[in-house]
Amino acid sequence: MSRFRMARAASRERGHAMLELAVSSAVMISCLAGTFQFGYTFYVYNQLVTAVGNGGRYAAQRTYRASSARDIEKGAQAIRNMVVYGDAQPAPGAQPIAANLTPEQVDVHWVTDGKNAPSAVDVSIREYKVDAVFKTFTFSGRPGVEFPFVGRYAPSEREP
Amino acid sequence: MKAKQRGFVLIAMSVTMLLLLAVIGLAFDLGRVYIARNEAQVFTDAAAMTAASKMDGTAAGIARADEAVAHLPMRWNLGTREFKGVIVEFSATGEKWERDPKDASAMTMARVTAPANQVEITFLRAAGGPDSMTVPARSTAASNPVRLVQ
Numbered sequence: 155m156s157r158f159r160m161a162r163a164a165s166r167e168r169g170h171a172m173l174e175l176a177v178s179s180a181v182m183i184s185c186l187a188g189t190f191q192f193g194y195t196f197y198v199y200n201q202l203v204t205a206v207g208n209g210g211r212y213a214a215q216r217t218y219r220a221s222s223a224r225d226i227e228k229g230a231q232a233i234r235n236m237v238v239y240g241d242a243q244p245a246p247g248a249q250p251i252a253a254n255l256t257p258e259q260v261d262v263h264w265v266t267d268g269k270n271a272p273s274a275v276d277v278s279i280r281e282y283k284v285d286a287v288f289k290t291f292t293f294s295g296r297p298g299v300e301f302p303f304v305g306r307y308a309p310s311e312r313e314p
Numbered sequence: 315m316k317a318k319q320r321g322f323v324l325i326a327m328s329v330t331m332l333l334l335l336a337v338i339g340l341a342f343d344l345g346r347v348y349i350a351r352n353e354a355q356v357f358t359d360a361a362a363m364t365a366a367s368k369m370d371g372t373a374a375g376i377a378r379a380d381e382a383v384a385h386l387p388m389r390w391n392l393g394t395r396e397f398k399g400v401i402v403e404f405s406a407t408g409e410k411w412e413r414d415p416k417d418a419s420a421m422t423m424a425r426v427t428a429p430a431n432q433v434e435i436t437f438l439r440a441a442g443g444p445d446s447m448t449v450p451a452r453s454t455a456a457s458n459p460v461r462l463v464q
Contacts, residue, residue, distance in 0.1 A: 164325065182334075185334055185338060187343065188335065188338070189338045190341075192342050193341035193342070193345055196341075196342075196345030196346065196348070196349055197345065199349055200345075200348055200349050200438050201348065201416065203351060203353055203356060204356075205350045206356070207352075207355075207356035207360075210356070210360065211359065211462075214363060215461075220424060254406065259423060260388075262438060265381065274364075276387075279440055295393075296392070296393030297353070297356075297393055298387075298388070298393065299356055299357075299360055300386055300387055300388060301359075301360045301363060301364075302346075302360075302364045302367040302368075302382075302460070303459035304363060304367050304461075310464045
């Protein structure tokens with residue numbers, strides 16, 4: 155083979171290699187982006203399941219004080235704090251267990267009997283967005299739990 | 315390209331794809347398995363406490379416990395599937411467990427098992443993993459006062 159032909163063949167191979175790299179890079183980057191996206195979303199969802207479970211257990215065993223609507227709301231706020239910060243009365247500047255999760259995104263619903271005494275409590279996440287860089291997933295109504303109320307019912311007590 | 319070099323790319327690509335599927339599988343499939351395990355554990359915790367809260371020393375209380383667990387509105391697999399085959403058992407001491415105890419007045423504990431949460435495996439299967447993984451969960455609660463004990 156002449157020197158000229160060998161040089162052309164080598165140049166063609168380099169072109170092929172560039173093309174293969176471009177195609178395989180696109181496939182690899184898509185796969186890795188998808189893996190990160192779902193992996194991170196699952197990680198956050200798992201944290202939310204744990205947080206909602208902890209909040210539900212806390213709500214189930216907490217004293218339900220219902221002297222006024224304000225006391226019920228204060229109790230619900232403590233439950234929301236337990237879900238978001240892992241603490242009913244978080245210190246100032248406490249970090250949420252999942253990025254950008256706020257107490258307003260936690261729904262607390264008391265199931266009551268005919269005499270307004272609580273029999274169960276529903277705790278769930280509302281409109282929480284997971285920013286997985288390439289895509290945003292929204293969780294609304296899930297994860298959610300229902301625990302039976304087994305704490306003390308104090309209809310005339312006030313929240314401290 | 316020399317004759318000896320031919321086929322190398324195919325082998326390298328096959329090995330790389332297998333490894334890539336394994337990595338994707340670890341993130342995707344095991345991620346779902348861990349979520350299912352966590353969801354099932356939270357469910358059995360709530361269910362055991364629910365069953366224990368309905369126990370009042372009567373056969374009717376035992377029936378109410380079964381009924382209440384069956385109607386818990388909790389789901390798994392990212393909150394999309396109902397728990398199936400849930401087992402509720404009762405015990406006086408925590409040693410012998412019965413689904414339908416003869417002496418309801420002696421019962422002090424309820425145990426709930428969610429045995430059949432089968433997560434279908436998508437990517438790890440292609441890399442030699444199993445078709446599905448079963449993620450069971452179990453919790454035990456005592457009555458009076460109602461509390462989780464295990």
